[in-house]
Amino acid sequence: MLEKKGYLELPFAWLFAIVAGAFILFLAIFFATKLINLEQTSIDAQTGKEIGILLNPLETSFEAGKTTSFIMPVDTRIYNKCNNKGIFGRQIIQISQKSFNKWTETDLEVGFSNKYIFSENYTEGKKFYLFSKPFEFPFKISDLIYMTSSNKIYCFKDPPLNIEEELASLNQGNIRINNCSGESIKICFSGGSECEVDVNYEYKWVIRNSEKVYFEKDALMYAAIFSDKKTYECQLKRLMQRVNQLALLYQDKADFVSKAGCESNLKQDLLMLSNSASDFEDSSNLGVLAINVESIKDKNNFADCELW
Amino acid sequence: MLNQLKTKIILQIVSYGKMKNRKAQLKIKQMTFMLIAVTLFFALVGMFVLVIKFSDIREAATELEERNAMLLVSKLANSPEFSCGGAFDTPRLNCIDADKVMILRQHIEKYNDFWGVSNIEIRKIYPAANSEILCTLENYPNCNIIRLRSKEIIGADLSNFISLCRKEPYEGDYYNKCELARIMVSYEEK
Numbered sequence: 001m002l003e004k005k006g007y008l009e010l011p012f013a014w015l016f017a018i019v020a021g022a023f024i025l026f027l028a029i030f031f032a033t034k035l036i037n038l039e040q041t042s043i044d045a046q047t048g049k050e051i052g053i054l055l056n057p058l059e060t061s062f063e064a065g066k067t068t069s070f071i072m073p074v075d076t077r078i079y080n081k082c083n084n085k086g087i088f089g090r091q092i093i094q095i096s097q098k099s100f101n102k103w104t105e106t107d108l109e110v111g112f113s114n115k116y117i118f119s120e121n122y123t124e125g126k127k128f129y130l131f132s133k134p135f136e137f138p139f140k141i142s143d144l145i146y147m148t149s150s151n152k153i154y155c156f157k158d159p160p161l162n163i164e165e166e167l168a169s170l171n172q173g174n175i176r177i178n179n180c181s182g183e184s185i186k187i188c189f190s191g192g193s194e195c196e197v198d199v200n201y202e203y204k205w206v207i208r209n210s211e212k213v214y215f216e217k218d219a220l221m222y223a224a225i226f227s228d229k230k231t232y233e234c235q236l237k238r239l240m241q242r243v244n245q246l247a248l249l250y251q252d253k254a255d256f257v258s259k260a261g262c263e264s265n266l267k268q269d270l271l272m273l274s275n276s277a278s279d280f281e282d283s284s285n286l287g288v289l290a291i292n293v294e295s296i297k298d299k300n301n302f303a304d305c306e307l308w
Numbered sequence: 309m310l311n312q313l314k315t316k317i318i319l320q321i322v323s324y325g326k327m328k329n330r331k332a333q334l335k336i337k338q339m340t341f342m343l344i345a346v347t348l349f350f351a352l353v354g355m356f357v358l359v360i361k362f363s364d365i366r367e368a369a370t371e372l373e374e375r376n377a378m379l380l381v382s383k384l385a386n387s388p389e390f391s392c393g394g395a396f397d398t399p400r401l402n403c404i405d406a407d408k409v410m411i412l413r414q415h416i417e418k419y420n421d422f423w424g425v426s427n428i429e430i431r432k433i434y435p436a437a438n439s440e441i442l443c444t445l446e447n448y449p450n451c452n453i454i455r456l457r458s459k460e461i462i463g464a465d466l467s468n469f470i471s472l473c474r475k476e477p478y479e480g481d482y483y484n485k486c487e488l489a490r491i492m493v494s495y496e497e498k
Contacts, residue, residue: 024350046372049372050375056380057382059383140391246388248415249412252415307395
């Protein structure tokens with residue numbers, strides 16, 4: 001009986017070693033997992049920052065538009081977020097990459113104050129196209145960047161001639177004109193069934209997912225086509241925040257150059273523009289603002305001393 | 309006699325038991341020290357790995373800052389806060405409106421972290437000046453350095469050639485004056 005009991009008994013040293021060994025192993029696995037997650041988060045953050053930096057060359061001078069593309073080594077989701085906090089608001093990029101067939105989860109965000117990216121909530125794929133176009137209102141505000149994935153084909157049906165020529169000159173891999181295939185996203189300029197996006201070029205509105213947004217200038221039309229309503233309205237508000245600041249800058253410049261004998265007589269109009277831009281709520285306000293903008297543009301063009 | 313022998317045997321057994329107990333205690337102590345040593349070793353290795361990882365991240369961050377500055381400096385002149393636009397007759401490439409930059413300098417606190425660089429400086433290089441004079445609203449345009457933030461350029465910097473234009477008064481009127489300059493962008497090394 002005693003012998004049997006002894007057979008089952010483990011020496012204390014062994015028991016202690018097993019428990020301690022298991023604890024050390026658990027700690028090692030726990031920290032290794034944490035380290036892998038940290039590494040993944042760091043890669044996602046670096047990728048986000050790199051994408052933001054890659055957007056710098058898209059700043060245009062006199063060109064009508066610029067296009068470029070980049071390829072990621074693995075399937076990637078680029079989340080496009082935006083906020084209006086502060087003076088200029090912020091463009092936020094969040095990256096999620098496929099690792100072991102699962103999307104990495106990260107709450108790390110990379111932000112930029114001087115970028116305006118128009119895309120859906122997230123863009124997924126390996127190859128991404130970037131196309132930029134300057135937005136003037138009435139002076140240059142910024143270059144708007146439209147980001148799309150090569151996984152999605154955008155087909156423009158019956159666009160106006162100037163849009164058709166511009167798109168053709170871009171030669172972007174995922175844009176088709178009139179020759180639409182079944183799985184492509186159809187953007188219709190003269191109505192019709194099976195259209196994902198409806199554009200009214202004359203009355204300046206775009207309907208996407210049954211949501212209507214308004215635009216002024218071609219740069220904002222592309223923005224409305226390629227992005228969802230939430231992103232479009234948020235980025236538009238950020239653009240108006242910049243209009244407000246630039247109008248104040250030009251207003252001070254008007255004062256400054258008048259000392260050199262250069263009179264522009266635009267101070268009052270710029271103050272009005274700055275106020276309207278700071279009161280801007282959503283795209284439905286664009287039409288009224290555009291009338292003011294056109295008048296300022298004409299005044300500047302015919303002024304003795306052009307401010308921009 | 310028998311009792312004495314019994315007591316002696318009992319004493320021997322007790323002392324053997326004590327000795328065995330002491331041996332076991334020693335073994336546990338040895339094991340504990342060993343475990344502490346192993347844990348410390350792994351902790352040190354872990355810390356070493358973390359230090360390497362964090363220095364890699366810091367290096368990558370500096371590299372990204374440098375790349376940002378490099379790409380930015382070549383395009384900054386086209387940014388609406390700097391560019392000449394059509395204010396100087398014909399639109400010019402890589403042209404900075406000095407009057408606008410002087411105003412921007414007054415509002416620079418609004419542009420904190422706007423371009424993601426620590427400082428921006430514009431230096432006139434032709435016609436060359438004898439001394440370096442920092443521009444203020446009082447001495448402008450008789451100066452040759454426009455520093456957007458008052459702090460000195462520290463860390464690394466990258467530059468690009470530009471034309472720096474302004475409206476110059478002349479006999480009750482004005483004319484457009486453009487000079488050769490260099491725009492310098494500095495970034496902080498992490």
